[in-house]
Amino acid sequence: MYDVIVVGAGIAGMTSALYAARLELKTLILSRDIGGQLMMAPEIQNYPGFISIRGSDLALRVMKQVEGMGVEIRIEEVVNVKEEKGFIVYTAEGSQYETLALIFAFGKTPIELNVPGEKRLKGKGVSYCAICDAPLYKDKIVALVGLGEVGLHAASVLSEVVRKCYWIFPGPTPGAISPNVVKYVKEKGNVVLMPRTQVVEIKGDGKVSSILVKSLESGEVREIEVAGVFVEMGYKPKTDFLRGFVDLNEKGEIIVNSLCETSRKGVFAAGDVTNIPYKQAVISAGQGAIAALSAYNYVAQIKGYSRIDRDWKHLRVRHEEEGGGLFLRI
Amino acid sequence: MYDVIVVGAGIAGMTSALYAARLELKTLILSRDIGGQLMMAPEIQNYPGFISIRGSDLALRVMKQVEGMGVEIRIEEVVNVKEEKGFIVYTAEGSQYETLALIFAFGKTPIELNVPGEKRLKGKGVSYCAICDAPLYKDKIVALVGLGEVGLHAASVLSEVVRKCYWIFPGPTPGAISPNVVKYVKEKGNVVLMPRTQVVEIKGDGKVSSILVKSLESGEVREIEVAGVFVEMGYKPKTDFLRGFVDLNEKGEIIVNSLCETSRKGVFAAGDVTNIPYKQAVISAGQGAIAALSAYNYVAQIKGYSRIDRDWKHLRVRHEEEGGGLFLRI
Numbered sequence: 001m002y003d004v005i006v007v008g009a010g011i012a013g014m015t016s017a018l019y020a021a022r023l024e025l026k027t028l029i030l031s032r033d034i035g036g037q038l039m040m041a042p043e044i045q046n047y048p049g050f051i052s053i054r055g056s057d058l059a060l061r062v063m064k065q066v067e068g069m070g071v072e073i074r075i076e077e078v079v080n081v082k083e084e085k086g087f088i089v090y091t092a093e094g095s096q097y098e099t100l101a102l103i104f105a106f107g108k109t110p111i112e113l114n115v116p117g118e119k120r121l122k123g124k125g126v127s128y129c130a131i132c133d134a135p136l137y138k139d140k141i142v143a144l145v146g147l148g149e150v151g152l153h154a155a156s157v158l159s160e161v162v163r164k165c166y167w168i169f170p171g172p173t174p175g176a177i178s179p180n181v182v183k184y185v186k187e188k189g190n191v192v193l194m195p196r197t198q199v200v201e202i203k204g205d206g207k208v209s210s211i212l213v214k215s216l217e218s219g220e221v222r223e224i225e226v227a228g229v230f231v232e233m234g235y236k237p238k239t240d241f242l243r244g245f246v247d248l249n250e251k252g253e254i255i256v257n258s259l260c261e262t263s264r265k266g267v268f269a270a271g272d273v274t275n276i277p278y279k280q281a282v283i284s285a286g287q288g289a290i291a292a293l294s295a296y297n298y299v300a301q302i303k304g305y306s307r308i309d310r311d312w313k314h315l316r317v318r319h320e321e322e323g324g325g326l327f328l329r330i
Numbered sequence: 331m332y333d334v335i336v337v338g339a340g341i342a343g344m345t346s347a348l349y350a351a352r353l354e355l356k357t358l359i360l361s362r363d364i365g366g367q368l369m370m371a372p373e374i375q376n377y378p379g380f381i382s383i384r385g386s387d388l389a390l391r392v393m394k395q396v397e398g399m400g401v402e403i404r405i406e407e408v409v410n411v412k413e414e415k416g417f418i419v420y421t422a423e424g425s426q427y428e429t430l431a432l433i434f435a436f437g438k439t440p441i442e443l444n445v446p447g448e449k450r451l452k453g454k455g456v457s458y459c460a461i462c463d464a465p466l467y468k469d470k471i472v473a474l475v476g477l478g479e480v481g482l483h484a485a486s487v488l489s490e491v492v493r494k495c496y497w498i499f500p501g502p503t504p505g506a507i508s509p510n511v512v513k514y515v516k517e518k519g520n521v522v523l524m525p526r527t528q529v530v531e532i533k534g535d536g537k538v539s540s541i542l543v544k545s546l547e548s549g550e551v552r553e554i555e556v557a558g559v560f561v562e563m564g565y566k567p568k569t570d571f572l573r574g575f576v577d578l579n580e581k582g583e584i585i586v587n588s589l590c591e592t593s594r595k596g597v598f599a600a601g602d603v604t605n606i607p608y609k610q611a612v613i614s615a616g617q618g619a620i621a622a623l624s625a626y627n628y629v630a631q632i633k634g635y636s637r638i639d640r641d642w643k644h645l646r647v648r649h650e651e652e653g654g655g656l657f658l659r660i
Contacts, residue, residue: 050379051394061379065378065381068381258588258607278623282618289376289616
């Protein structure tokens with residue numbers, strides 16, 4: 001039985017775990033990956049404390065900090081949860097874990113195409129992150145399914161590297177974006193805009209070799225040889241399994257109050273998976289801390305510890321109080 | 331005319347300024363000091379990204395980051411503000427500044443004794459931070475006016491360093507704290523507990539030489555020679571000048587919503603000066619970012635820029651959009 005299980009290992013989840021562990025809660029992180037969206041940020045300039053840092057470097061620094069506190073991290077994807085003398089958490093890997101409190105901090109995941117071949121060829125030519133994987137396609141031909149500014153950003157990144165990029169989108173334009181920036185990408189000469197089209201299948205034996213593209217005007221389907229398919233249609237929270245368990249907003253985000261409490265007692269949430277405005281690393285980190293302190297108060301109430309004074313910068317750890325020694329730490 | 335003036339240069343204020351400047355708002359920081367409460371933290375272990383860092387080191391790192399973005403920092407204490415075609419801010423130093431938006435992030439300040447001699451001898455033997463200044467009183471005799479756990483912490487820190495510490499408090503005990511930890515401090519032998527007493531004057535010519543202590547039982551006043559007086563009665567937000575300007579709670583904290591908006595349009599707040607629960611460095615930093623993004627949206631509305639999409643990690647800076655170049659940054 002854990003005191004708290006944190007679902008997700010991005011900056012929100014890892015900060016939650018750091019705080020929970022420092023308060024001596026028995027803490028487990030379950031996550032499908034480490035670092036979350038930080039891993040896709042080539043350079044972060046607005047995280048206070050670092051003039052410039054790679055997202056992956058920041059993630060690994062925080063991971064070490066968390067591991068140093070004795071937090072267990074398991075790479076397992078949580079797929080279900082139920083309340084029963086605390087909570088039981090089920091993972092895609094077939095395990096189940098029990099906990100008193102839960103913190104959901106699993107961020108957002110890329111929106112998928114949902115076409116044949118996509119799942120099978122994920123990581124074998126199908127990518128959801130141009131900025132991470134573009135360098136693997138130097139001088140090759142790729143397709144981009146991208147919408148809005150996310151798509152535009154991907155097109156720009158790819159245009160610097162690949163020989164040719166087919167930019168596939170269903171409308172007459174790639175979305176509500178500045179005509180000037182579209183022009184800029186067009187002028188590079190290696191991006192082929194394909195309005196009113198969609199990918200209907202991804203083909204390949206072991207790795208991507210071609211795509212089937214359908215014209216939304218004529219209905220005609222055409223095969224195009226590509227070495228990679230980039231899907232950049234934005235992100236959404238993968239919260240379907242939580243519908244009915246906690247309140248979600250119309251975007252599927254978990255609704256939290258300023259204490260990072262969800263609609264269900266004992267369940268907290270932090271970071272991009274929540275309805276918090278402005279998705280930023282430092283904001284997610286702050287929320288992670290709030291969620292952990294709220295979770296501590298919840299667990300403390302069950303176990304009969306004294307409640308943290310909200311104004312306390314110096315959190316006294318309970319065993320120190322009980323032990324009679326004086327040891328305050330920030 | 332500034333786009334935004336940030337009042338305060340702790341982690342909340344500096345993060346606000348960092349974000350505002352990155353969004354190309356013309357930004358000024360006005361603060362009575364640099365670093366705020368960070369300067370009093372000898373070691374921080376729970377700021378994600380640093381396994382261990384001195385508070386002052388973190389403050390200076392963030393200050394460099396902010397200065398690198400071209401933010402102006404002036405050491406002036408804001409004492410008044412009024413709304414008039416934007417806002418006019420008045421400082422104790424006699425200057426006034428105009429701005430479209432305001433972010434209050436000036437944290438909390440130590441509660442003072444309000445006795446004769448205190449103001450005059452501040453920094454000359456009168457200290458509000460045992461952990462900062464205790465080393466200056468090695469083997470000397472000092473007085474501590476301390477309540478609750480803050481006072482206890484100070485007593486513990488002082489007992490390691492000074493020859494003798496008179497611990498002065500008005501009640502029968504120093505406050506609602508664990509008897510075990512009081513016992514621990516007592517056993518050190520150099521802390522003299524003085525229940526039902528209060529300091530009525532601090533004396534000294536250029537520096538503290540003695541205090542007048544009154545017994546709350548007999549009314550008798552007695553002079554005690556001390557080299558220093560530590561006042562550790564906790565912190566409060568110095569927001570009296572904002573009463574009637576923005577809504578405050580019963581503790582004098584500025585009330586903000588989840589967007590860090592106050593009750594007055596164009597005025598935002600972040601960090602320990604607000605009613606946000608759990609005062610922690612990383613939480614203040616997160617709030618600072620939120621306040622700046624909200625201030626940007628407010629200024630953008632006035633100036634006619636497009637509103638930041640709340641889901642955007644990649645904030646496009648407006649001149650880049652107008653200039654036709656493509657340049658996305660995290």
